[in-house]
Amino acid sequence: MAYFKLLLIRHGQSQGNVEGRMEGWSSTALTLLGKQQSFRLGQRLRAEGWHPTQIYCSPLQRAMATLEGMLKGFEGSPEGSPEGAALQTSGLTSRANLPIPIRYLDDLKEYNQGIFNGLTWTEAHDRYPHFCHSLEHSLDWLPIPQAETLADGERRSQRFVDELLDRHRNGDRVWVISHHWILQQMIARLMGVRSRLGTAHGQYRCV
Template sequence: MKHLHLKILLMRHGETWDNQAQRMQGQRDRDPAALALACRATELSGSGQQQVLALGGRLGQRLKTAQVLPQIYASPLRRSRETVALLAETCFGPTGLGPTVPLAIHYDERLAEIDLGIFSGLTWPEAEARYPALCQTLLSQLDAYPVPEAETPQHCHQRAEAFVQALVWNSSESSEIWIVTHAGILAHLVAAILGSDRTWGMAIAPTALFEFELNRDRWLLATERLNPALWTIHHFNDTAHLGG
């Protein structure tokens, strides 16, 4: 029996000005009151644009031997939109490395970054100054502790699981899928693909690349995805395109 295989590429957006300042972004550019102040802060920095161009060059090389064009999904937040637009121009534009084609980009709310609630837009020292008791509790608790107005880990896992399940279920032929998203929710997407109910503490650099190949039919039928024959890891938190 022939099985369909899906290649799923997850990538974080390029660096933003907020990242440079070590601010916790979350979904801060959704807040109308903060939007004017956050306008430039949540955009890609100059370094971030260069990172995306480097990633685009790497992905463009794949297109030279690709059998099918990738499907592209992205978070609707500004930094992700800017990243995917620059990737599309680099790979599929008139001077791109791949074929010049009109490209559909599917924006999905389930790929948005974790909502950090009252910490959105703050650096950690600012959060400690404003909410000292809460920050001390977060540092001392053994288990996850709720931040007011923030999204819970359980909800993050549920929306990541729902996205991956729908993505794989709706893929009717062997294909390659590119997903541009954020470090926080990306960890939950990785867990959903691997069949884990937990995430791992790992630093995911801007434009870091993860690539998984799924045996689609077996993956969908499995009740527990602990069998490594269901998926293969080709790249994990890979930033080789950035050099150094």
Template sequence: MYKLVLLRHGQSSYNAERRFTGWSDPDLTAQGMIEAREAGRILRRSGYTLDIAFVSMLRRAIKTLCGVLDEMDLLWIPVRKSWMLNERHYGELEGQIIDDVPDELKMYRHSFDIRPPALSEDDPRHPRFDRRYSDLESPPAGESIRDVQERLLILWTYEIAPEILSGRGVIVTTHANVIRAFMNYLEGVPTEGLMVPRGRPIVYELGEDLKPIRRYCL
């Protein structure tokens, strides 16, 4: 049996302000850092050994992972950063306050198939202006959760799954919609209304075929 730890980042300033965050890059709040360190303490107390970490390119996930690994005295393990673990890009909704968005646009929040209106190519929020994504030929400017799942599964197939099968302890520190996409892929659960707690390690026990045996929160 194999284990995989999924972790949503701690509270960011945009979370606190109830904004659509997406590929925007706000920092953790003080509460978010507390949540990150508590996740590390939970994993340490539960006896988890981690050998490699995967994380998005966004600071709220990176700082959460650093807090976890510091609490576990594991800052030395290898960390692989990938844009494929970035939150869903919310297009024109990026940075907007959720409660101020018209009801007809809120359907984009957890919908699996529907993309929000895309950012224009000249919008300063477009990822093509961010040096982190300079190697991407066509960085996304508005994604559905299905789009997130498609990019996630590339990383899963070629990098994450092989590390799990090699017997290494793996943690993936990422974002709510990425974890929803993961859970939909592994279990077939619908993404609509699926709540993902911040800073709470989600553990999957996986069989030899990497199909889930059970899932639980620590």
């Protein structure tokens, strides 16, 4: 059996977290605190010698900004240096002096909340009062219009985990930067348990 080291990282605090938004697939930036969290995580990983051989990242803005901050901290760049576009390689090199690749995968996006993407509950209630009233008072699961199903979200997280296990071997050290809900599904898949794990959303960051 092959073994490799895997680090699952939830993006830093986002503006949507602070505003209480259902971010989903919406594009939101990190707060100053979120940028600091990302940078300092990179510094910590460098201090601990946690050098990656492969990086996977969600293509949503808050995840890519987290990765960029981590790399700056890992490389020793000044905190708060200008942000750039999506990186194709990390800027780091392996022990063989080869660039460490980054893959941006849609499977690592947060749960797609459909018409609720990017809204606060108050905004959702203003736009969709009858549907929100039904959600508040029904004991049944009501599908959100234009959202992916829970089963679809679970399947893409499982697909990613299965690909990881198939691709990586002894000595590999993998960073994965993603989002709260999808990370829950990945952890459940790795542990071989039901995916209905519960953690308070927004209460852990850069783990």
